[in-house]
Amino acid sequence: MFTIRDLVQPRTIEEAYQALVGNSSSTLLGGCAFLRLGSQKIGTAIDLSKLNLDYIKEQPAYIEIGAMATFRDVETNPVLMQIFNGVLPRSVSYVMGVQFRNIITVGATVYAKYGFSDLITPLLALDTEVELYQGGRMSLEKFLDNSYSKDILTRIFIKKNERKAVYQNLRNSATDYPILNAAVSKLNDQWRIVVGARPQRAKVATKASAELSGGNVSMETIDHAANLAAEELSFGTNMRGTEEYRKAMCRVLVKRAIMEVLPCR
Known part of the structure; x- marks a missing residue:
């Protein structure tokens, strides 16, 4: 659980910003979903719920x-x-x-x-x-x-455009965080391949995206793009999976996502 010394509920963004920078121990409150999972002492908590940003x-x-x-x-x-x-x-x-x-x-x-x-x-x-x-x-x-x-x-x-996108993820269980996730999108002949939960934050695989963009997509280029994504991005080890496992699964998730995007209209 977390504890709060002072709670501020500003009525304007400017007021919220001044409260944020005016105190080194200030923290913005969102839904507090992840704050509740840990233990933290917050000096000044800034609640944004009065700013009409829920839309x-x-x-x-x-x-x-x-x-x-x-x-x-x-x-x-x-x-x-x-x-x-x-x-x-x-x-x-x-x-x-x-x-x-x-x-x-x-x-x-x-x-x-x-x-x-x-x-x-x-x-x-x-x-x-x-x-x-x-x-x-x-x-x-x-x-x-x-x-x-x-x-x-x-x-x-x-x-807003005609981009088609697909999301893939791998989990130990339905209620766990992802071991790895991937999203692939296509707009005309331009592709974008993104891999997250590496366990680092999501990142665009630029070389893999370029491999698919601007040309005919075949099973050979799909396999090559999936391999490129696994090679150009870095992966780490934590309690949910090893670096080697994530790298191997990256090829699988990226290939699945590409194959799912292809028939989208």
Whole structure:
């Protein structure tokens, strides 16, 4: 369990930001799903629930997701079910229990850059941008690859296009974190291959993606792309799996995802 000395519920983003940077022991509260799993003493807890960020909106060019939208919101949203082959609702549906998905927030998950995330991997396979209150708007890939000072992730934007995407994951059990996950997407002749829970955070396999892009896709190129993904990305060992096992399973998941994307229309 975690303990809180002071709780702040700001009414504006600016107020929340000032509370965040004004105290070295301040912590933003999302759904607190993962905070509850550990033991932590929080000096100033900043609750963003009063900022009206719990929404999913369809804009002309983007799907806009507020930072306080939950995994359950993503899972049941009718627009997300119909676009991108339904990859986002499907990916979060693997997270243990509806009760858990009702409290996990999109913003907290992405900002924390969790390596085991079921959501970040497919988001990275799409054309996704994040918006930070101070840092501004940037691609999700840039955000994941760089470090930033204390900031607040306010919104996520996913470009609306005809990209088709598929999510694959490997787990010891239905309620466990993934041992490895992968997402593959295709827009016209451009492919994107992403692997996460390595156990490091999700990353685009650029060489493997280039292998499939701009040409005819055959079983030979699919096998080559899956092997490239396993070779160009790094893997680690933890209690859920070894480096060697993850590397071997990367080839399997990437190949499955490519094969599943191919017939999508």
